[in-house]
Amino acid sequence: MAGNEIAISVQGLKKYYNNIPVLTGVDFQVKTGSIFALLGSNGAGKTTIVKILTTLLKPDSGKAAVNGFDLVAKPENVRQVISLTGQFAAVDEVLTGRENLIMIARLRHLNNPRQVADDLLKRFGLTDAAERRVSGYSGGMRRRLDIAMSLVGKPQLIFLDEPTSGLDPEARIEVWKIVKELADSGTTVFLTTQYLEEAEQLADQIAILHKGRIIAGGTLAELKKLFPPAKVEYVEKQPTLEEIFLAIVGKKEDK
Amino acid sequence: METTIKHFISDMVIMLGRSMRHIFRSMDTIITVTLMPIAFMLLFVYVFGGAIQTGTDNYVNYLLPGILLIAIASGISYTAYRLFIDMQRGIFERFHSMPIARSTVLWGHVLTSLLSNAISVIIIILAALVMGFRSSAGVLSWLAVAGILALFTLALTWIAAIAGLSAKSVDGASAFSYPIIFLPFISSAFVPTDSMPSGVRAFAENQPVTSIVEAVRSLLMGQPVSNDIWVALAWCLGILVVAYTFAMLAYKRKIA
Numbered sequence: 001m002a003g004n005e006i007a008i009s010v011q012g013l014k015k016y017y018n019n020i021p022v023l024t025g026v027d028f029q030v031k032t033g034s035i036f037a038l039l040g041s042n043g044a045g046k047t048t049i050v051k052i053l054t055t056l057l058k059p060d061s062g063k064a065a066v067n068g069f070d071l072v073a074k075p076e077n078v079r080q081v082i083s084l085t086g087q088f089a090a091v092d093e094v095l096t097g098r099e100n101l102i103m104i105a106r107l108r109h110l111n112n113p114r115q116v117a118d119d120l121l122k123r124f125g126l127t128d129a130a131e132r133r134v135s136g137y138s139g140g141m142r143r144r145l146d147i148a149m150s151l152v153g154k155p156q157l158i159f160l161d162e163p164t165s166g167l168d169p170e171a172r173i174e175v176w177k178i179v180k181e182l183a184d185s186g187t188t189v190f191l192t193t194q195y196l197e198e199a200e201q202l203a204d205q206i207a208i209l210h211k212g213r214i215i216a217g218g219t220l221a222e223l224k225k226l227f228p229p230a231k232v233e234y235v236e237k238q239p240t241l242e243e244i245f246l247a248i249v250g251k252k253e254d255k
Numbered sequence: 256m257e258t259t260i261k262h263f264i265s266d267m268v269i270m271l272g273r274s275m276r277h278i279f280r281s282m283d284t285i286i287t288v289t290l291m292p293i294a295f296m297l298l299f300v301y302v303f304g305g306a307i308q309t310g311t312d313n314y315v316n317y318l319l320p321g322i323l324l325i326a327i328a329s330g331i332s333y334t335a336y337r338l339f340i341d342m343q344r345g346i347f348e349r350f351h352s353m354p355i356a357r358s359t360v361l362w363g364h365v366l367t368s369l370l371s372n373a374i375s376v377i378i379i380i381l382a383a384l385v386m387g388f389r390s391s392a393g394v395l396s397w398l399a400v401a402g403i404l405a406l407f408t409l410a411l412t413w414i415a416a417i418a419g420l421s422a423k424s425v426d427g428a429s430a431f432s433y434p435i436i437f438l439p440f441i442s443s444a445f446v447p448t449d450s451m452p453s454g455v456r457a458f459a460e461n462q463p464v465t466s467i468v469e470a471v472r473s474l475l476m477g478q479p480v481s482n483d484i485w486v487a488l489a490w491c492l493g494i495l496v497v498a499y500t501f502a503m504l505a506y507k508r509k510i511a
Contacts, residue, residue: 009334051348054348054352055351055352056348056351056352056510063486071408077350077352079353080354084348084349084352085349086349088344089344089345090344090346090348090349091344091345091346092273093344094276094277094280094281099276103269104353106265106269107266107269107355108353108354109262109265149349156320156356255320
């Protein structure tokens with residue numbers, strides 16, 4: 001799945017806000033076609049890294065490149081290949097779902113914006129809601145539309161900044177499925193999360209950001225090696241509330 | 256280069272179309288920028304007008320310029336609101352991370368402000384015509400009126416941009432417009448300044464609205480325009496340059 005080409009490379013990245021250090025020397029690499037999870041608590045600097053990598057912020061020092069293009073020198077080339085799904089669903093509330101997608105397709109100068117919109121609406125289960133204004137959408141529907149808007153024009157690299165925060169368990173699993181499908185189709189996915197489980201479920205590579213620095217990184221297996229070997233214990237496994245919730249809701253839908 | 260220009264224009268058209276849709280889908284905006292000024296006009300002409308001595312036989316003729324400025328001042332508060340919402344909801348960031356002509360994101364709002372205010376000005380003039388407004392102005396005078404109003408709109412739009420780009424809350428983004436909406440009331444827009452107490456009168460005669468109102472009124476009445484038009488233009492250009500500078504500073508602070 002993951003090739004050996006490098007989609008993102010970051011070296012010694014530093015960023016200050018009003019002389020307060022936010023990033024104090026960040027290094028990592030993301031392989032093309034892989035899912036990379038940046039794990040960290042609130043305020044660790046995850047969003048700052050996403051903003052720098054999507055050309056919204058300039059780093060104070062250090063080097064960063066996307067698909068070989070330097071972010072500071074060649075932002076135009078970077079924007080050609082990336083797409084951003086920010087922390088808050090960046091959708092136009094006044095427009096309908098279809099109008100949102102058509103707008104993005106036209107901004108990307110695609111030949112057939114309506115067709116592109118229809119395909120994505122179908123793929124994300126939004127066809128029935130296509131003519132409704134987004135202000136009436138649920139949180140999960142907004143997030144699906146948000147991600148669909150990021151996929152217009154088939155970018156090679158997608159940034160998802162905390163894509164599941166504020167979503168209910170079903171919508172979250174829905175987003176996970178989308179992310180996995182994206183990676184399967186060859187898209188490189190860079191996501192940030194504060195949920196350990198999310199990183200564990202999705203990521204090929206995980207980096208843990210703490211106080212503006214990557215303190216650990218690697219595959220899940222590699223990270224697990226950093227800790228003492230697992231002991232075998234027998235514990236009665238209680239279902240989590242989430243499992244109960246999903247089981248009940250699932251049953252209802254079967255009827 | 257040619258495709259860059261082509262893309263710039265098409266991106267701009269998309270941005271303009273988007274925020275014009277916002278206006279046409281917002282009952283609130285339509286009521287505030289067209290129906291409210293018309294209601295003011297009705298109120299002043301048919302309720303207060305009989306008691307106001309302006310020295311002109313037709314009060315609608317006297318009143319119209321001030322009403323147009325109030326409409327524009329209310330209109331630009333929505334420009335600030337739309338800009339603020341775009342910044343806050345992350346749509347700005349989405350656009351800025353896309354391969355588009357970046358400046359169209361901000362200029363789309365500016366163009367929308369000019370176009371939508373032009374539309375409400377035309378609607379209000381039509382309503383005034385129904386109420387008995389008559390003008391003896393020729394084509395050139397009308398063009399001059401359009402020019403002054405466009406410049407006034409542009410100047411206020413950049414003030415709105417400062418508010419929209421630097422506000423911390425939705426209320427803050429549109430609150431700045433209230434004093435501007437209020438300015439015409441302390442000017443020669445509704446009553447001649449002669450009747451005001453000297454302190455108020457000094458303010459009224461030297462604030463920008465009076466010169467703009469007087470210039471537009473003279474042009475519409477087919478009277479010779481005095482110095483007022485140059486004072487009006489100087490005010491508009493001055494505000495425009497200062498507001499644009501500060502708006503750009505606010506914009507650069509937000510966008511790397």
